Amino acid sequence: MINRTTITLASLAAMLGLAxxxxxxxxxxxxxxxxxxxxxQVACVDATGRAGACRPxxxxxxxxxxxxxxxxxxxxxxxxxxxxxxSPNAxxxxQVACVDATGRQGGCRTxxxxxxxxxxxxxxxxxxxxxxxxxxxxxxSPNAxxxxQVACVDATGRQGGCRTxxxxxxxxxxxxxxxxxxxxxxxxxxxxxxSPNAxxxxxxxCLDATGRPGGCRPxxxxxxxxxxxxxxxxxxxxxxxxxxxxxNAxxxxxxSCMLQTGIMGCITxxxxxxxxxxxxxxxxxxxxxxxxxxxxxxx
Numbered sequence: 628m629i630n631r632t633t634i635t636l637a638s639l640a641a642m643l644g645l646a647x648x649x650x651x652x653x654x655x656x657x658x659x660x661x662x663x664x665x666x667x668q669v670a671c672v673d674a675t676g677r678a679g680a681c682r683p684x685x686x687x688x689x690x691x692x693x694x695x696x697x698x699x700x701x702x703x704x705x706x707x708x709x710x711x712x713x714s715p716n717a718x719x720x721x722q723v724a725c726v727d728a729t730g731r732q733g734g735c736r737t738x739x740x741x742x743x744x745x746x747x748x749x750x751x752x753x754x755x756x757x758x759x760x761x762x763x764x765x766x767x768s769p770n771a772x773x774x775x776q777v778a779c780v781d782a783t784g785r786q787g788g789c790r791t792x793x794x795x796x797x798x799x800x801x802x803x804x805x806x807x808x809x810x811x812x813x814x815x816x817x818x819x820x821x822s823p824n825a826x827x828x829x830x831x832x833c834l835d836a837t838g839r840p841g842g843c844r845p846x847x848x849x850x851x852x853x854x855x856x857x858x859x860x861x862x863x864x865x866x867x868x869x870x871x872x873x874x875n876a877x878x879x880x881x882x883s884c885m886l887q888t889g890i891m892g893c894i895t896x897x898x899x900x901x902x903x904x905x906x907x908x909x910x911x912x913x914x915x916x917x918x919x920x921x922x923x924x925x926x
Contacts, residue, residue, distance in 0.1 A: 671697035688752060709752030725751035742806050763806030773889075779805035796860045817860030833859035873909050884909035 664670050664681035671693045672678050687693050688710045691701040695710030705712045711726045718724050718735035725733050725747045741747050742764045745755045749764025759766045763780040772778050772789035779790075779801045795801050796818045799809040803818025813820040817834040826832050826843035833844075833855045849855050850872045853863040857872025867874040867883075875882045877893035884905045886892045899905050900922045903913040907922030917924045 669697060723751060743804075763801075777805060793861060797858055817855075817858075831859060871908075882909060 667684055668681045669684050669687070670678050670681050671687075673692075687695055687697070689707050691705070691707045691712075693699060694701050694707035694712050699712070701707050701712035705714055709726045713724065713726065721738055722735045723738055723741070724735050725741075727733055727746070741749055741751070743761050745759075745761050747753060748755050748761035748766050753766070755761050755766035759768055762777070765780045767778065767780070775792055776789045777792055777795070778788060779795075781800075795803055795805070797815050799813070799815045799820075801807060802809050802815035802820050807820075809815050809820035813822060815821075816831065819834055821832070829846055830843040831846050831849070832842060833849075849857055849859070851869050853867070853869045853874075855861060856863050856869035856874050861874070863869050863874035864876070867876040869875070870882060873882055873884070877883050881893045881895040883891050884894045884899075886894065887904050894902065894905055894909075899907055899909075901919050903917065903919045903924070905911060906913050906919035906924050911924075913919055913924035917926055919925075
């Protein structure tokens with residue numbers, strides 16, 4: 628009778644050992660070793676004690692169960708921002724508190740301020756490289772465009788072509804700076820979003836040097852206004868005159884236009900009769916396949 632009891636207990640112990648091995652543990656309760664991951668990756672153990680698949684270490688920067696390091700679980704109400712557990716209640720709606728390089732949480736700031744922050748470009752912790760700029764929440768290379776030009780990022784996140792900074796003075800999608808979008812009913816005047824109801828049809832109110840909108844005036848007056856030459860905020864240099872809405876420092880009979888080479892230069896009125904890049908006027912470029920004849924783009 629004693630021998631039967633001993634055999635039964637041994638059998639039970641063997642069965643327990645088998646069950647433990649099925650669940651990834653030995654009879655002594657030790658876990659299976661973690662899988663070996665390549666450099667820059669890690670496999671974290673979940674709540675059940677099982678090791679997950681290899682994943683990039685960077686993925687831990689926003690993982691509330693492994694925030695910044697395996698096993699560092701944030702509290703239920705917290706968020707994982709740049710590898711740090713932070714309280715979502717720290718800031719009001721529309722604002723955010725980013726963690727700096729030392730791991731300290733900064734003060735509340737508007738989410739819009741991240742659109743030009745090199746250390747938090749578009750989102751907390753998204754640091755641009757040393758030579759890059761943060762434009763509309765995207766890290767872009769400052770060498771992409773020549774001096775005096777800029778390439779803005781469109782609504783789809785794609786970087787547009789190089790354009791003059793002056794062109795932002797009237798762009799409702801990039802009013803005064805890349806990513807500064809005016810409201811649907813507003814206009815972009817001298818790099819500022821203003822109400823279109825400020826002036827009647829055919830008139831405009833330009834901003835003065837103090838940033839205040841002036842009185843309504845006919846648009847035609849801008850054709851000879853050195854302070855608003857051809858458009859509000861387009862200021863001519865000291866040696867230039869405003870001729871037909873273009874700042875001109877060229878001799879009589881010629882004007883300053885963007886040439887085929889991509890730089891500003893003087894071009895005669897006669898030359899604009901056949902120049903496909905300035906056909907009949909500065910900046911009036913003909914489409915592909917067209918030529919300029921007598922100042923008119925033609926196929």
